[in-house]
Amino acid sequence: MTVVVVTDSSARLDPEELKRWDIRVVPLHVLQDGIDYQDGIDPIPQDIQDRSHVSTSGAAPADLTDVYKQALADSGGDGVVAVHLSAGLSSTFSAAAAVGRELGSSVRVVNSRSAAMGVGFVAVAAARAAAAGADLDAVEAQARSESGRQHGFIVVHRLDNLRRSGRIGTAASWLGTALSLKPLLQ
Structure with a gap:
């Protein structure tokens, strides 16, 4: 078999690329x-960013466990390399690391230190290494x-979205909005 690569829906990979x-x-x-949309599974309204009370949540530990266990089975014991959204942006990485520890050394969890297609690029690089026959250590090294x-x-x-998520305070949000600031973050 071969090492299986897992990522999260933030990677924004095309379905053909995933396949x-x-x-x-x-x-x-x-x-x-109060409605929980699963990104990539449930249809999410196009105008959702204009609606009130919108927030995001990382991958659920139960979902991570299910996908990792299936990937482990499909790998024939070769292992899983999981590449997730930056630990600095989401709780997904910490949940994934906890699940990985529970499942043992055949699951390696990599912090992409990125978002969106940056996560996707790391996942594809790891998957290319796996497809070329690299072992678990080499696939993990390629991802890192x-x-x-x-x-x-x-x-x-x-x-206001940064304020609601707790990433900036009320005063910073108010002042930035009053001055029409559009921060550029790396």
């Missing part, structure tokens, strides 16, 4: 007025090496 490299995906969650090469930037258009 080509046999990458498994754990959904993240978008929460709006690629994660060190990723650099991404985002522009924050609405500071």
Whole structure:
């Protein structure tokens, strides 16, 4: 068999790319007025960013466990390398690391230190190594090496979302909004 690569829905990989490299995906969650949408599974309204009371949630430990166990079985014992959204941006990585520890040394969890396609690039690099016949240690090393090469930037258009998530305080949100600031984050 071969090492199986798992990522989360933040990677934004095309379904054909997922199939080509046999990458498994754990959904993240978008929460709006009590409705829990599983990213990549449930249809999410196009205008959701304009709605009130929208937040996100990392991958659920139960979802991580289910996907990792299936990937382990499909690997024939060769192992799983899981590449997830930056630990600095989401609780997904810490939940994934905890699940990985529970399942043993055949599951390696890598912090992509990135978001969106940065996560996807790391996952694809790992999957290419796995497809080429690399063992678990080599696939993990490839993922870690690629994660060190990723650099991404985002522009924050609405500071109220950062305030609600606790990433900035009320005063910073108010002042930034009053001055029409659009922070560029790396």
